[in-house]
Amino acid sequence: MSVSIFDSFLTTPGMIAVFDDAAIVQGMFRFEQSLAAAQAAEGLIPAAAARAIAGVCNAQLYDIPALIAASRRAGSLAIPLVKELTKTVALYDKDSAAFVHWGSTSQDVVDTALVLATREALKLIDDGLAQLSASLLSLAEAHVDTPVLARTLMQPAQVTSFGWKVLGWTAPLLRARERLRDAAGRALQLQLGGAVGTLAVMGEHGDAVARRLADDLGLKVADAPWHTQRDEWVRLGLEVAVLTGSLGKIATDLSLMAQGEVGELAEPSGNGRGGSSAMPHKRNPVSAMIALAAAARTPQHAASLLGAMGQQHERGLGNWQAELAEWPQLFISAHGALQALNDAFAGLTVDTGRMLRNIDALQGLIFAEALSIALAEFIGRPAAHEFVEGLTRRAVAENRHLADLLPEAVLASDSLRGRCDPSTLLALFDPVAAAASARRLAGRQLAALRRQATSFTTESR
Structure with a gap:
């Protein structure tokens, strides 16, 4: 080809x-x-x-x-x-x-040759998945305690653990590795x-x-x-497509966290990598770009496989031929994305200081929910929500940190004054403490994912 x-x-x-x-x-x-x-x-x-x-x-x-x-x-x-x-x-x-x-017959020869090629393609993908999963597990372990902004709907939400976020990238890859092996066991016939x-x-x-x-x-x-019964074969192709989608998810987060205004992650640079023909200062996330491009083109190939399944009688007319043409593209995209992300994570820069500064730049607003829940113990949830909502509006209007406004606001409140100690509430604004829940979850999942990754090595022996 x-x-x-x-x-x-x-x-x-x-x-x-x-x-x-x-x-x-x-x-x-x-x-x-x-x-x-x-x-x-x-x-x-x-x-x-x-x-x-x-x-x-x-x-x-x-x-x-x-x-x-x-x-x-x-x-x-x-x-x-x-x-x-x-x-x-x-x-x-x-x-x-x-x-x-x-x-x-002709289809016997062509299909079997493609099965043999696919077996080799899957070996390349499995090797790439092993490498990327290992890199991500090491990265997660190193940053279980690192606070970072969690973002929902593209907006800052709360504090999480960067290690927990990385494990969210890793788990689908290990699932994909397992499901690809299972699907291959049925489809490579x-x-x-x-x-x-x-x-x-x-x-x-x-x-x-x-x-x-x-x-x-x-x-x-x-x-x-299975001349016109393509179900197991197509399922294998769709597993490759799902994997590429998971790689696209990693690339999306990587590219967003590498934006200059965010600056929490950076791909390796030097030797012309990620440069610009016009702007010497640029450090473009080229690995993320390749993985995103692969993910963008994969759904069409997967849809073509599904669309070609209605093959006529005992030999397809046109649809089998369309499937043959689409099949390699799935693997070409998947392995390109895998290799690109392996290149990125082999030399990824993690700026933990920038992560903290990005949290602090939000003037404590991302701790508003925790503050509201804490105050609800004294004045009930509706009143606490209203109190904190007003305080956040004031923080934005006056360009002040929510924690700085809290002591005077408590003293000025008839319902809170004398009932709670503002100094104890200030602990809620500690990013490390705020990431405690994510940190606990990460510790548990890290152990489970390491066991899962090790099981692949054991199976291969």
């Missing part, structure tokens, strides 16, 4: 290589080679034919651009590929050429059904050939050919 320079900008060389034209063609040849070997082992074709076929199943021997051009006329890449494979086998053994692609999914040409040997072929390719034997 050739990609534009703009696709290349948003992904990685590794993922491009997985779905490269030569890689897909070689996957198709691998299918043909393994099919012949399985059929020979079951006595369906001569062993000499299987050896002759195997000897020329090498993509480097063929004009791949010519195969692609011919596929447009033929309606499938498998048709010119099998034709050229047959001709090449005949050059060395004319009799063996008759057994090329015997009993199979051999496709082998012959012309209409019945393996009629192979007769009673069809099941045995399928088992041998699947074992050789390291794939699961499907309960039945």
Whole structure:
């Protein structure tokens, strides 16, 4: 698969290589080679034919651009590929050429080749998820006690723990890793059904050939050919799409916290990274940009998979072909976003001082809810709410800190004077104390997520 320079900008060389034209063609040849070997082992074709076929199943021997051009006329890449494979086998053994692609169909070859490529793509994604999750868990642990503004509807809300916020980014990635493995276990299946999914040409040997072929390719034997039953396959693609959405969420928060006016986070810089062609002072969050671009284009690809599921009878007309074209784009986007965020978090700058200054700049207003609840013990909730609401309006009007206005306001209130000590209320304005609830939650979830991350390592052994 050739990609534009703009696709290349948003992904990685590794993922491009997985779905490269030569890689897909070689996957198709691998299918043909393994099919012949399985059929020979079951006595369906001569062993000499299987050896002759195997000897020329090498993509480097063929004009791949010519195969692609011919596929447009033929309606499938498998048709010119099998034709050229047959001709090449005949050059060395004319009799063996008759057994090329015997009993199979074009979709068997293409689908299985894409399954093989997808297995490699998922390995890249799993590795990237392991790296990013580890970085985020370390970052969360280092900042469990760091107060930072929580923001709702794009506005300052209350104080939370930065570590707790980071764990909110991490949990979906670990869930995605688990669900991708589960979905892959169901979807990475051999496709082998012959012309209409019945393996009629192979007769009673069809099941045995399928088992041998699947074992050789390291794939699961499907309960039945899935030529037009695409549910497990599409579910896998949708899990990749959901992952990319989660990466987009991280990138969104990162980009907002890296804005100059906020300045709480910053991506690595230097060596031309994040610079501007016009403004020397710029430090652009390029990793967040790449991940956001990947997330922006993913829903359309996912929707195309769903839209292509209504495939006709035993072979789709147009919708299967549309699915094939959309499939690599999901992985290209996901891995591009993953790598970009791994680059960002490998050298992320966390400005804890700026986080505190941003809290303090709000004149204590974000502690208003806590103050209202504390005062409700003395005068009831409605009265406390009204009292604090008036105090916050005065803080804004006079450009003063809420804590500075509180002692004189309590002394001036007939219902509060002598009933509560203003000095004890001032503890509510401590950002570290305000983050205590988030800190407790973070400590508990951090341990759980570390156990979950470790379980993946154990499973891989």
